[in-house]
Amino acid sequence: NAGVTQTPKFQVLKTGQSMTLQCAQDMNHNSMYWYRQDPGMGLRLIYYSASEGTTDKGEVPNGYNVSRLNKREFSLRLESAAPSQTSVYFCASSARLVGAGEQYFGPGTRLTVT
Amino acid sequence: QQQVKQSPQSLIVQKGGISIINCAYENTAFDYFPWYQQFPGKGPALLIAIRPDVSEKKEGRFTISFNKSAKQFSLHIMDSQPGDSATYFCAAGGNDMRFGAGTRLTVKP
Numbered sequence: 001n002a003g004v005t006q007t008p009k010f011q012v013l014k015t016g017q018s019m020t021l022q023c024a025q026d027m028n029h030n031s032m033y034w035y036r037q038d039p040g041m042g043l044r045l046i047y048y049s050a051s052e053g054t055t056d057k058g059e060v061p062n063g064y065n066v067s068r069l070n071k072r073e074f075s076l077r078l079e080s081a082a083p084s085q086t087s088v089y090f091c092a093s094s095a096r097l098v099g100a101g102e103q104y105f106g107p108g109t110r111l112t113v114t
Numbered sequence: 115q116q117q118v119k120q121s122p123q124s125l126i127v128q129k130g131g132i133s134i135i136n137c138a139y140e141n142t143a144f145d146y147f148p149w150y151q152q153f154p155g156k157g158p159a160l161l162i163a164i165r166p167d168v169s170e171k172k173e174g175r176f177t178i179s180f181n182k183s184a185k186q187f188s189l190h191i192m193d194s195q196p197g198d199s200a201t202y203f204c205a206a207g208g209n210d211m212r213f214g215a216g217t218r219l220t221v222k223p
Binding site: 004040041042043044045048058059090092102103104105106107108 | 118120123148155156157158159160163203205210211212213214215216
């Protein structure tokens, strides 16, 4: 039982390049989330998926897109990376929408955009 | 704007002492208030959480105190241990969570 896994662990991009961050959970959770963590700012929600087939914007969605591929997988795409997107990205999942239950976080992806 | 304000930014406590971290929120619609613990290089992990219908919740050495009228809640770590040294985040919300900026706790042996 791996919990929440994320790939890659580290990534360096040049401005304008694109990439997809992958996330998978094996806990049969309905809801999944993408956060970014920046120094002094805590975690900020980018997008979330309450259930398979649905996605909603969080606090900071600009510059990102998401896909809930199936119940297990939720990917985050940067179409044209910018230095402001340098951050640590965390995926999380919960049995149901966050207000009703615990979120489980993955180990994070450290992204640098030069 | 920051909807959840957390203080202090950093905290140093002696082993056996009490660590206290405070948070204040703005949105009265928030109905779930968790605290997360994060070690370097790891994702946050839920420590303890409370809902606004109770004023206090205790789990082992960790206690949340909640003041609905003041829109404030705090984490108390009793008998703090060096292994508690980590960054602690408060959060508040419903479907859409807002996190505080974090408190780096150092417990000196």
